[in-house]
Amino acid sequence: MFSVLGSDSVAHMAEEVEDAGSVVPRAMVWSFFLNIPFTLGMVISYLFCITSLEDALSDPTYYPFIYVFRQATGSKGGTTGMTIVILLLIIMITISAMASTSRQTFAFARDNGLPFSSWLGSVHRTLHVPLNSIIFTMLFTCVISLINIGSTAAFNALLSRSTVALMATYLVSITCVLIRRVKNQYLPPARWSLGKWGLPVNVIALLYACWAFFWSFWPISNDMVADGSNFNWACLLFVGLMGIGSVLYYTHARKVYDGPVAIVKDRDRLY
Template sequence: MGAVEFDAPVRSTERSARHDDAALHRQGKRPQLKRNFGFMSMVGFSSTLMATWEPLAALLQGGLVNGGPASLVYNFLICFFGTLATAASLGELASMAPTSGGQYHWVGILAPAKWSVKASWLTGWISVLAWLAATATPAFLGATLLQGLFVLNNPNYVFERWHGTLLYFAVIFIAVFVNVYLIKFLPYLETIILILHIGLFFAIVIPLVYLAPQHSAEFVFTDFENLGGWPSNGMAWCVGLLTCAFPFTGYDGACHMSEEIEDAEHVVPRALITSVALNGALGFGFLIALLFSMGDLETALSTPTRYPIIEIFYQATASKKATNAMIAGLICSAVCAVLGLMASASRTTWAFARDNGLPFSKTLSYVDPKRAIPFNAIAATTLPLLLLGLINIGSTAAFYAIAGVATVALYFTYLAPIALLVLKRVKREPVALGPWRLGKWGLPINLFSLCYSIFISIFLFFPSFLPVTPQNFNWTVVVFFGSVLISIISWFWYGRSVYHGPIKEMYD
């Protein structure tokens, strides 16, 4: 194995199509979807799914309470380098088997024969859960950020949770409309969204730095806060990881779009690494600018808008109009992220159903021949997303746990195939890698990614505050392990009789 290969050979469209179909045939899959995406549109797709600096702004409170400015800075760097290693590891696997199934398919290939089918089943169920939760989170953030603006502009407005749910529904329906009726324009739209993603960064950071009074470097890089009641600063630091960990998820959406990408064996790995590097740079720049310009910490944390970022922007600009415009940019980014997340979530559902991994698999694996989209899978993804929105009416804390579930579940789907790849490499067992590979750096990068993912996953189950009450309980642990239990019961109920791992489809 040689050095990391970043550049794919140039192919004609016809030759590339034959090559992509042949790669899919090797996995036993029949091409059913149109390959509309290229490298730039997929970088835009992955970048907007992550949208690192935008969710960082929305989820700022958790990191400020548990760790403060200093921990946000250093936790961000930890998450950035850990994610970069994970993206490289997943890229190698995506080049090996570029299918929409992604992680559960790779687990089926790499796991020992005795456990292959069971491990693939569990990974598939958690992957479906992960993408549902990941799609719901920015939709909820966008909806409630808009409510925060209502509070800013009208102090008499009552922050009703059901208002947020209705706004959340509106975001979901926009995503469904785009994924069903405008799907052929999605690659072009993602390129435009990428430009918007970068342009908004400068449009927000420049006035923030220019207008706001500046904190000292000592405050940004050394000030530590333990406002969550943890007995040690080290624990507070680790619990605050979620603020930086969640923005570094979702980039693997490119893997689940593999069957709609030209030259997927090369484009997917390159898109993963490029999007993580780009978002890491933008996110770190935004974080540093924000911490220097954030004004009074206590005022930001106690804001009636429920989002410190709104108060920070208002303190910096002293203008409601400017704050409205800046937050509107974040809301727009959240809505744009949901467009791609809906696409990835539905493709994950479709792929798993194609392999008989879900109830009503034949129906869910149907592809609309006119639009070449998994219409039933999109509909099946939409229903639980609408039900998730109802959770917000009963408890905002429970819905925030959805962000935790998305992060934990996605990290599980990352570490499962990477752990199996590490096992193969340590045992020196042959692995039929694709054309894009890490060469001699493969094992060290895989090991670093694995250790990082395990460490992050442990602390994502911790509550944000002590003592634990029903109001601040972290429901992530209940939802995640409850879903694991359901998948195990489903396996014994019907899965073991119908699911045999990634199947080899019959050809006409």
């Protein structure tokens, strides 16, 4: 599930994209259709090349994909070359994720939805980017990544929780659009539309989001150990964070949160 996420990252950069109403959705659709076939082929090839799951998981490098590359190529040079490709892809993905996450942080801060909103929601005068949000996102990510040193189970729980959170937001937004489509209620005009495919795509997306949301809470094994190291703690994190967020909203945030911007002014006209 995690491998097919990310095509919506550009949506968080929409304010910095010219002609975003047309460019952003086209970028999302084409990035998905151009990457998913290769991703599916990569996953299938990877699974067929795992000669021993136990040996891959217990490899001295602690990275099963390096073990698989070594078994497939039979040489250190081939393994190193393929590993470099993976590392380059991870670097690119990290830059993209940092860019979109920092913009989302900036957007919430601009609407007074986060602590220290005036600092996080500021834009650098010369660079014209939310530099404070970018710095905060990078530092926060580095700190959170250190959890993997102390507990792999806790780190995996954070990864699962990110998938759960994305699917939860998809469920809310897609359901709202789907209800309006079914009831034939008003939807704002769009520069780019799926047309008659909008309804079936919404239904398929909703079914997939429900399926992914359900399985994201499950552990990776049905053989639980006493210390809970292979348990999926995403359920506890999700419920806990939702509870904390609800308390903060009703006690403080709803009094200061401005909500999304309703009117955006550009160089030529008002939307």
